[in-house]
Amino acid sequence: MRTNLDAQVTSASSRILFLPNSSRTAASVLDNGRQEVGTLLVMQSYDGRSGAYIDQSGGVVALTDTETSSLVGSVDPGGWGTVSVAGLGEYRVKLQGATGYLYYIVGMPTSELSSTVAQILTTVTLLTLGGLLVLAAVIAIVIRRSLKPLRSVADTAARVAAQPLDSGDVTISERVPASEADASDEIGRVGAALNTLLDHVDTSLAARQRNEERMRAFVADASHELRTPLAAIRGYSELSLKALSLGGGEGATTAQIEAGAQHSQHGLERIQAASLRMTTLVEDLLLLARLDEGKELVYGAVDLTRVAVDSVADAQAAGPDHEWIIEVGEEPVIVAGDGARLHQVMANLLANARVHTPEGTRVTTTVRIEDGDAVVRVADDGPGIDPAVADELFERFARADSSRARQTGGTGLGLSIAKAIATAHDGTLSVESEPGATVFEMRLPARPETPAC
Known part of the structure; x- marks a missing residue:
């Protein structure tokens, strides 16, 4: 900018025309030339010092002696200077010599330079502010879009929190949309983690509901099972009391007394059963x-x-009409467990095979080591298990035979107890059945016969 202004001053100096017959004053020189608005001229000749400038209207205005002296005293001896003229402002001036003159000073106002600088500063400031506003808007949009998955997570969590989850059949269907649960970025992982959590909670609530329903059914079945013997005890006790009152009253015959005693004995036997x-x-x-x-x-x-x-020996004695086969290896199969309870499991499996299959059925019991587990299988070639009850076979009070007779129906707790015992030993109890082939398998962690030191 300063270079351009210096070029303007040099150009104005080259346009200064000194006429030999004109009055030797700065005003007359400027009046005879074609100078730009604002051009300043100070001349020092043998006739004296004078100064003038061209105002905004193009007219030539003479400087006072005081203004001229002040301007001359502010010029740098090197020829260039920036001076301040009272009432005119700041000027960039150049000191030169000429024929017939000791020197002359030409100047141009710096107001244009200041105006240009001010415009540049204003432009830069506006552009900077505009850029910052645009940048802030872009950042706000980017942040808003980046945080959209978090808002979706918050909305989903709020909807789930508003659901009643304390009781009843509860299903959580709310999930973070898949588009906002991308596990490939950090924010999306939050949504994916919440979906996983909701899946686990939903599964847990479903399991809780199943447990509640199972517990209600268990209580109902237990009440039914207990109600039958209690009703029998009450009925036979009332019958026995009535028989005793009839047989022990005044005037009772020997036959009545004997009949009352027989009824009482029968009632007590049924009460005991x-x-x-x-x-x-x-x-x-x-x-x-x-x-x-x-x-x-x-x-x-x-x-x-x-x-x-x-x-198997006990089962053979209880069911001689069945064919009992046992297949075991020469080496014993050792497990860590409760011998009495494991015997109870075996007895239950063999008893079921005996009770729920016809005479002549072959029942095969095998014990072996497979993949580090002790495996016990009880297989029979009977008619198989009804598919309608196969899925509930290990539930409490479940019966393959719906009869309530003790010989066939039982209480329905045998297999559930057997499975609970196997589970308590960190094992499993399962069944596979089809007509002609039913296999109960108990698998327990085995251990070596002689532990390593």
Whole structure:
């Protein structure tokens, strides 16, 4: 900018025309030339010092002696200078010599330069502010778009929080949209994690509901099972009391007394049978509760081969009309567990095979080691399990035979107890059945017969 202004001053100096016959004053020189508005001229000749400038209207205005002296005193000896003229402002001036003159000074106002600089500064400021505003808008848009998945996560969490989850059949269907749950970026991982959490919570709530329904069914079944022997006890006790009153009254004959005694004895026998059945049921329920709590087991080294041999021998004595086969290896199969409870599982599986299959059915019991597990299988070639009850076979009070007779129906707790015992031993109990082939399999962690030191 300063270079351009200096070029203007040099150009104005080259246009100064000194006429020999004109009055030797700055005003006369400027009046005879074609100078730009604002051009300043100070002349020092033998006739004296004078100064003038061209105002905005193009007229020539003479400077006072005081203004001229002040201007001359401010000029740099090197020829260039920037001076301030009272009432005119700041000028860029150049000192030169000429024929017939000692020197002359030509100047141009710096107001244009200041105006240009001011415009540039204003432009730069406006552009900077505009750029900052645009940048702020872009950043706001980017942040808003980046945080959109988080808002979706918050909205989803708020909707889930508004649902009643404390009771009843509850299903959480709310999920963060898949487009905002992209696990490839950090913010999307939050949505994906929330969806995973909601899946787990939904699964847990469904399991809780199933457990509640199972518990209600369990309580109903237990109440039904207990109601039958209690009703029998009450009925036979009332019958026995009535028989005693008839046989023991005044004037009762010997025959009436004997009949009353017989009825009382029969009633007491039925009361005893009902109480035993109720005791067995209560003990089974108590055993299940203790197994669920991780209690009731006494651990030790158990030879499953010996347990299988003894259980098959007992089953053969109870069901001589069936064909009993046992297949075991020469080496014992050792597990860490409760021998009495594992014997109970074996006895239950063999009893089911005996009770729910016709005479002549072949029942095969095998014990072996497979993939580091002790595996016990009880297989029969009977008619198989009804598919309608196969999925609920290990549920409490489930029966393949709907009869309530003790010989066939039972209480429906045997297989559920067997599965609970297997689970308490960190094992599994499963069944596969089709007509002609039913296999119950118990798989337990095995251990070597002689532990390594």
